Amino acid sequence: MRIILLGAPGSGKGTQGERLVAHFGIPKISTGDALRAAVKAGTELGVKAKATMDAGKLVADELVIGIVEERLSQPDAAHGFILDGFPRNTAQAKVLDDMLDRLKQPPMSRAVHLAVEDEEIIARLLDRANKEGRVDDKEDVIRHRIEVYNAETRPLLNFYGHQHKLVKVDGVGTMDEIFARIIDAL
Ligand code: ADP
Numbered sequence: 001m002r003i004i005l006l007g008a009p010g011s012g013k014g015t016q017g018e019r020l021v022a023h024f025g026i027p028k029i030s031t032g033d034a035l036r037a038a039v040k041a042g043t044e045l046g047v048k049a050k051a052t053m054d055a056g057k058l059v060a061d062e063l064v065i066g067i068v069e070e071r072l073s074q075p076d077a078a079h080g081f082i083l084d085g086f087p088r089n090t091a092q093a094k095v096l097d098d099m100l101d102r103l104k105q106p107p108m109s110r111a112v113h114l115a116v117e118d119e120e121i122i123a124r125l126l127d128r129a130n131k132e133g134r135v136d137d138k139e140d141v142i143r144h145r146i147e148v149y150n151a152e153t154r155p156l157l158n159f160y161g162h163q164h165k166l167v168k169v170d171g172v173g174t175m176d177e178i179f180a181r182i183i184d185a186l
Contacts, residue, residue: 001026001080002106003186004087006156007114008149009142010124011171012178016114017084019179026080029071031064031088054135056144058088058152065095072103083108089152093159111160112182114171118146 001024005013017028035053038046045067049059068086071077087093100107116124122142129137136145160166167185171178 001186002108004083004108004111004160005114006111006153006160007171008116008118008121009145010121010128011114011116012175013084013114015175016179016182017082019175020082020182023183024080026082027076028082028084029068029077029086030084031067031086032084034067034071035059035064054141056136056141056148058148061089061091061095064088065092068096069099072099072105078105087156090155090159093156108165110167110186111156111165112185113157113166113168114178115168116171120172121146
């Protein structure tokens, strides 16, 4: 299983990704988590990415591509993995296809679209802001991240649709309901 989780910020990719990790016993690669860890640790990558992330913009492709390539080359990713937050634009999606080819790995199996309306997304992220205090969970930054998603990431629905890999899942409901829908769709 080589699964991409696609969906707006706050659509539940992180939560459902963790469940897929437990279900399939394969690792999850989250570029957002990796970047936040780098910021916290004050590494060169973190220093480069911080201001862009705080503004809700996409960090440079080469930074996230480096993260993914390094992680995909680890032995535990050889038999499958889940991508959360990558690819986020068409350029990254093309690089991913080439990277798997180069690493002699089979191509991605599925892209799961967790579909949630913008209004629900904003409500969820504002709620998360109160609980987790993420710097980019402020209303103006949230709106910008949704715009970036619609402009840059949404075209990937077509990209994976053309590859006959896209499955759409209703992302509103309880965590269990949504997880059951994903397993069904896969
Ligand atoms: P969310 O899905 O809630 O926006 P993420 O944790 O996936 O949160 O991403 C947080 C931030 O990290 C993004 O707004 C962006 O700045 C950066 N980021 C994560 N993944 C990528 C990526 N693939 N390409 C560019 N920037 C990324």
